[in-house]
Amino acid sequence: MTAEPGHPSGGDIFRQGDQAYELEERIAVGGFSRVYRARALDTDEHVVVKYPRPRHSGLDSEVYLDRELRALRTVAAAGGHPSLLGYRDHFTADGTTFIVVDYIEGETLDDTPYIGDEETIRTFGVKLASGVAALHRFGLIYRDMKPDNIIVTDDGAPMLVDFNTVRCRFQCSECGASVTQDAATEPTCHECGHAPGPITMVGDADKNRCKAPEQENPALAPGPWTDVYGLGKILFLLVCGFITQAPGEDPREQPEIQCSSSLAEIILRATAADPAERYEHAGALGQALAANDPRPPAATAVIRELESDTTYEVSDGDSIGRVGGSAVTVPSPPSDTGVSRQHARFVREGGPWFLEDTSLNGTLLDRNDEQHLLLSARGQQAHDIERAVPTRRMLLAGDQIYPGTDASRGGFRFEGDHWTKG
CATH class of the missing domain: 1.10.510.10 (Transferase(Phosphotransferase) domain 1)
Structure with missing residues (x-):
């Protein structure tokens, strides 16, 4: 059955590449979206299909559904979480974006x-x-x-x-x-x-x-x-x-x-x-x-060495660098990588964590395969850099940190605040 543009109903089938979803029953109407229980025809599994309500109360429902899609895909790309709804798929039909997520009993x-x-x-x-x-x-x-x-x-x-x-x-x-x-x-x-x-x-x-x-x-x-x-x-x-x-x-x-x-x-x-x-x-x-203790826990974060999979717990002010100079040691840095004894430090400010370069040669921060250079003020002065380079950047889970100039070794992954996972 072909859906009327903008007005899907039970029995409609949507095809996206090799996937096909048949709407079965509308189970909810939220402030920004309509929600259907559907069946994935290739696996015969129940899923949920969401799509935006027509614009109402001056709010653009598609904007909010797009935010939901980005959030779901961000969590899914990191492996998901047992307490967060799982992302399956998304597709566009008749100019409308549809999101497919897990069906939860x-x-x-x-x-x-x-x-x-x-x-x-x-x-x-x-x-x-x-x-x-x-x-x-x-x-x-x-x-x-x-x-x-x-x-x-x-x-x-x-x-x-x-x-x-x-x-x-x-x-x-x-x-x-x-x-x-x-x-x-x-x-x-x-x-x-x-x-x-x-x-x-x-x-x-x-x-x-x-x-x-x-x-x-x-x-x-x-x-x-x-x-x-x-x-x-x-x-x-x-x-x-x-x-x-x-x-x-x-x-x-x-x-x-x-x-x-x-x-x-x-x-x-x-x-x-x-x-x-x-x-x-x-x-x-x-x-x-x-x-079972109401006192706020000590603020610490976890970073993971990429080569050895070793984890380190860091506190505000802890540094990363060569052996003997820092709380976290870069694994066997060759002499030509420009790694200092105290190369960069972790700063916790108002909740989020930041990485601040303190070296002469800079630190590479890789986020989603896009590299960002951090360089201290004295490093910028030593290299006579005319265009200002950030000295620090807020850290997000998954960011990869490379002290020095070589992003092929000696890296760490920032995993966020240390907490007990449920």
């Missing part, structure tokens, strides 16, 4: 807010936080945490779905600085004072009680700490069976609710009204849940 958390005792709640929270932390590693923010965006699978695990509000971490359009947690309530850039334009608001704060206070102000940019707030409200729901509107609510103060002090303190910190008082990102919240 289960019910939304809205329908099943009780999942078990406190240990089960913490395990569930660790797994969900780990999925959101994977987004944060790639510089992405979810922005729309709520119970009906979480499916509880048949084995009781969380699956985060609906990625059309995901977007890259906000950066100043004037100087490129990332919004930091400490400056999250400031309407201007903490580096240059530039005031960005209003940020498009997503969702309805009155209907979604998981939205953080800063999401009600279009002058403020959300960050990983915004998703932490939503996760904290989800934990409150799992403990109490309902969600309160106000930030910083103590589950122990709710009638007939039993909650340990450690879990209550984790929820209070995660849902603090001031972003600076929350966990910086979902990984930190996940670590606190796994340890």
